[in-house]
Amino acid sequence: MAKMFNEADEIVLLNQDTEDKAREIIGDRGNHFLKRIEGETAANISACYQCFRCTNACPVSRYMDIKPHQVIRYVQLGWREALLQSSTIWVCLSCEMCTTYCPNEVQVAETINHLRNMAAHSSIAPREKQLALFHQTFLEALQHFGRVNEFWLMGTLNLKPGILKEKIRTGALTEEMALGLLLLRKGKLKLIPQRCKAMGEIRKLYRQERGEMD
Ligand code: SF4
Ligand code: SF4
Missing domain, CATH: 1.10.1060 (Fumarate Reductase Iron-sulfur Protein; Chain B, domain 2)
Structure with missing residues (x-):
């Protein structure tokens, strides 16, 4: 049963x-x-x-x-x-x-x-808007660089509609900046994203996903 x-x-x-x-x-x-x-x-x-x-x-x-x-x-x-x-x-x-x-x-x-x-890929509004925007930004990072650069990821995410306002309201932005500075001091945060060597393969996968077969 x-x-x-x-x-x-x-x-x-x-x-x-x-x-x-x-x-x-x-x-x-x-x-x-x-x-x-x-x-x-x-x-x-x-x-x-x-x-x-x-x-x-x-x-x-x-x-x-x-x-x-x-x-x-x-x-x-x-x-x-x-x-x-x-x-x-x-x-x-x-x-x-x-x-x-x-x-x-x-x-x-x-x-x-x-x-x-x-x-x-549907017209259905996501129940968790912020998480959906994070997911979208994560995929954009992979498409541009083939890997995720945390500085680029969070900076780009913060520019998406409503994100920065919400982070300021909840105090999350202050926490995020403090963590970013700490990581920077320890050399764990790279400010300039590096492209991975297999970019051609990754772009091909994205084209296939969009139905633009080679
Ligand atoms: S999917 Fe979950 S509920 Fe179904 S058989 Fe696997 S573990 Fe069990
Ligand atoms: S992948 Fe992890 S978080 Fe997602 S449903 Fe499975 S156990 Fe839960």
């Missing part, structure tokens, strides 16, 4: 009737989304039997509105909108603990990463 968290974060059991009803309402769309994600990620999502190990292993599951095992269940049911509107896809650290602990090799982290990219 499948288990899920309810809104109060309590475990509830889904009986077969409830599952059948959900599948009846969703019809082919659920199956289509499941097949699509499995095809694009090679993740064995159908094999998940809701054992919760991924959620128990996740260091940040308490901050997620849809827990890792629920993400997999939602994909099985085809609940695309709920997934792309979730905070989970932005809160996930890509640490891969969930994937490591899954007894069925479901590739939970890869699935969440894929959903995050789908959301970034």
Whole structure:
């Protein structure tokens, strides 16, 4: 019998009737989304039997509105909108603990990463705007330099809409500057970004991702 968290974060059991009803309402769309994600990620999502190990292993599951095992269940049911509107896809650290602990090799982290990219390319407004902007800036850094330069990353992020204002309001900017100065003094912060040697390969990957095949 499948288990899920309810809104109060309590475990509830889904009986077969409830599952059948959900599948009846969703019809082919659920199956289509499941097949699509499995095809694009090679993740064995159908094999998940809701054992919760991924959620128990996740260091940040308490901050997620849809827990890792629920993400997999939602994909099985085809609940695309709920997934792309979730905070989970932005809160996930890509640490891969969930994937490591899954007894069925479901590739939970890869699935969440894929959903995050789908959301970034969709018209759906991200639930976690600041984290979405950080994600976007991180990808821009990789596209420009093939690696991440922390000084460039934070400077560019701070120029994105609303970021600087929010950091000033919360005091995060002062903390960030103090940390930056400390790292600079210790020689751990490079002010000028260096390009990695494999830039050609990286740009090719970006072009392929955009559908501009060579
Ligand atoms: S650990 Fe694997 S099988 Fe268990 S709920 Fe998570 S994804 Fe499903
Ligand atoms: S990859 Fe994401 S979902 Fe998986 S354990 Fe890490 S933070 Fe949690």
